[in-house]
Amino acid sequence: MSQWIEDIAKGKDAVLFGIHMYGPGVLALIKVLLLLIPALILVPGLIWWERRLLSWMQDRIGPNRTGTITVPDNFPIKGLRGKKQRTAGLLQPIADGLKLFLKEDITPASIDRKVYFLAPAIALFPAFAIGGTLPWGSAYLPFGDAVGGIYSLLTPVANVDIGILYVLAISSLGVYGVVLAGYSSNNKYSLMGGLRSSAQLISYELAMGTALASIVLASGSLRMTDMVRVQEQALWGVLPAVQNWFVLTPFGLVGAVIFLICMIAETNRAPFDLPEAENELIAGYHTEYSSMKFAVFFMGEYAAMFFFSGVFAAVFLGGYNLLPLNYEYLATHGWNFLGQDMGGFWRGMAWFNYWAGPAIFVGKCVVGITFFIWLRATLPRLRYDQLMGLGWKTLLPLGISNLIIVGLWIVATKLWGIGGGWAAWAAAAAVLVIIYLNIASLSKKDEMAFGGRSVEMKDPSPRRTVKMVDPNKV
Amino acid sequence: MTPNQIVFLVLAFIAVMASAGVVVFGANAVRSALFLVLNFFVLGFIYFTLGAQLLGITQIMVYAGAIMVLFLFVIMMLQLHHGPQLKKYQDAKRPLAWLIGLGIFCLVFTQVIQKLSMTSQSPVTDEYGTPKAVGLVLYSTYSWPFEVTSVLLLIGVVGSILLAKRRI
Numbered sequence: 001m002s003q004w005i006e007d008i009a010k011g012k013d014a015v016l017f018g019i020h021m022y023g024p025g026v027l028a029l030i031k032v033l034l035l036l037i038p039a040l041i042l043v044p045g046l047i048w049w050e051r052r053l054l055s056w057m058q059d060r061i062g063p064n065r066t067g068t069i070t071v072p073d074n075f076p077i078k079g080l081r082g083k084k085q086r087t088a089g090l091l092q093p094i095a096d097g098l099k100l101f102l103k104e105d106i107t108p109a110s111i112d113r114k115v116y117f118l119a120p121a122i123a124l125f126p127a128f129a130i131g132g133t134l135p136w137g138s139a140y141l142p143f144g145d146a147v148g149g150i151y152s153l154l155t156p157v158a159n160v161d162i163g164i165l166y167v168l169a170i171s172s173l174g175v176y177g178v179v180l181a182g183y184s185s186n187n188k189y190s191l192m193g194g195l196r197s198s199a200q201l202i203s204y205e206l207a208m209g210t211a212l213a214s215i216v217l218a219s220g221s222l223r224m225t226d227m228v229r230v231q232e233q234a235l236w237g238v239l240p241a242v243q244n245w246f247v248l249t250p251f252g253l254v255g256a257v258i259f260l261i262c263m264i265a266e267t268n269r270a271p272f273d274l275p276e277a278e279n280e281l282i283a284g285y286h287t288e289y290s291s292m293k294f295a296v297f298f299m300g301e302y303a304a305m306f307f308f309s310g311v312f313a314a315v316f317l318g319g320y321n322l323l324p325l326n327y328e329y330l331a332t333h334g335w336n337f338l339g340q341d342m343g344g345f346w347r348g349m350a351w352f353n354y355w356a357g358p359a360i361f362v363g364k365c366v367v368g369i370t371f372f373i374w375l376r377a378t379l380p381r382l383r384y385d386q387l388m389g390l391g392w393k394t395l396l397p398l399g400i401s402n403l404i405i406v407g408l409w410i411v412a413t414k415l416w417g418i419g420g421g422w423a424a425w426a427a428a429a430a431v432l433v434i435i436y437l438n439i440a441s442l443s444k445k446d447e448m449a450f451g452g453r454s455v456e457m458k459d460p461s462p463r464r465t466v467k468m469v470d471p472n473k474v
Numbered sequence: 475m476t477p478n479q480i481v482f483l484v485l486a487f488i489a490v491m492a493s494a495g496v497v498v499f500g501a502n503a504v505r506s507a508l509f510l511v512l513n514f515f516v517l518g519f520i521y522f523t524l525g526a527q528l529l530g531i532t533q534i535m536v537y538a539g540a541i542m543v544l545f546l547f548v549i550m551m552l553q554l555h556h557g558p559q560l561k562k563y564q565d566a567k568r569p570l571a572w573l574i575g576l577g578i579f580c581l582v583f584t585q586v587i588q589k590l591s592m593t594s595q596s597p598v599t600d601e602y603g604t605p606k607a608v609g610l611v612l613y614s615t616y617s618w619p620f621e622v623t624s625v626l627l628l629i630g631v632v633g634s635i636l637l638a639k640r641r642i
Contacts, residue, residue, distance in 0.1 A: 112502075115505070160527060161604045162604075165528070165531045165532075165535065166531060169531050169534040169535035169538075169539055172535055172538075172539025172543075173515075173534070173539055175543050176511070176543075179543070179546055180508070183504060183546075183550055194550065198543050198544075198546065198547045201543070205539075205540070
């Protein structure tokens, strides 16, 4: 046992639990299951978390009853009889799921039957497939550049050269489920939802692509594992004790904001949930879906949120690293605290960071989903023209200028070193801001010339004054 | 049969059936578009089996993911419902079409089957279609055609804006 613990501490290849003995087929199956099963288990929990968090933010109570266990009166231990154990409604999503599966499945009469039944399946496939290139554990052992350890065998499902392009391709397929559901239901509202979804997805995919392309330029690789690895280097090329998480770099921050907005638009979540806008389209594309088929759409939405948060964590938030700190550097460059040698502590932290990688990664995904829920509780839904304006007129130019600046930064860094690179970056950003301000002032003049959208009232006084009634005199 | 051949034949069968579905099975425009999506998707996988990763993923991203979504969008906007079809019972075009189709099929089949039965493994190396290899070739040997293509695309963008916007 102690030998085993030592092996773990040293990260020897012996600690592979015999997994390296399996053939590639079995190994692939294990990889896929290790990705899908946690996602499937987490989906009900996420639904509970969304409902509880929303209710908390909206000053409601939310589902807190289901799952209360009362000990029966004939229980052998006397002290426990009649006692209640609350689980804060954790079993509510399971009860909801059971209800959805047992409800009557209504199929409308004049639908395109084959497409109608196929649509939920098509919606579910890309939601789960997005996670195919996500690394949820470090393939590199701490202290050294050697590839090894258990995570190098188990993750990602496919460490392909085109990792980030795969994410883009699969997310672009996500629209089919929604569009086909809208079309096959033979319902005007559903069709409107499907059409809106396809227009929205195409608009935001471009901005998402530019945001990711800037990170690809900066990291020099399309592989997701390499992108995480690059983020473990020194911050801005000058601070070796801190990791270079892309969200901490200026261009990465811009890219992260663009990607975050596009991610919400791609998963059809509030404030971009126009395809299912309740007050305009009943329930949009899934108006005609009931019972299990609706549950499948629901599950797909949460799975897509989960995996998109994973992509965000891997590309911008340093993947499976807990804190943006280079433990290896701190351990080897003896940073003394109150006269104590902290090397052992940092070594321990490095190994903890390595072994807790999967938990940290899932934690980051949950933080991402919490952000989704927070936005849903905070922001009102965008109008359709606002949605298109945001995508095409704001995010896409911002993404492209970010891409150009990153290219400039790379060239300047190669020519004049790190300082020159950042100076060139700052100069280019300043020039772009000046150009933008000029263009913005131009379009403002233009708007004034055409009167804009505002309507001037002839009589601006309120039409109806509210009479105050004193309740005591009625 | 080697595993490579089985994989190729399965993918090829799906691709052929899908492309037949585009034009043969029924006259529903949306279904035809869907079959085309399936065809593009499987074609991407055939590229993968050839080691052309970048080409395959671009095929899925651009054709299956973007262009076909626009196609579906337009078809749904236009609400193309196929009306009752008139059938001509004596139409010389039908047997003629069968004949020409079979002729071309035999021609291609006889050419392809020989090569296919001899090939058991794709002749390319692992590095053949990676983004790095494609990028190196694209920006060195073929940089001139690449730049000309980008100019062509720019003209396309400007042209579409000119056509779509009434007032610039």
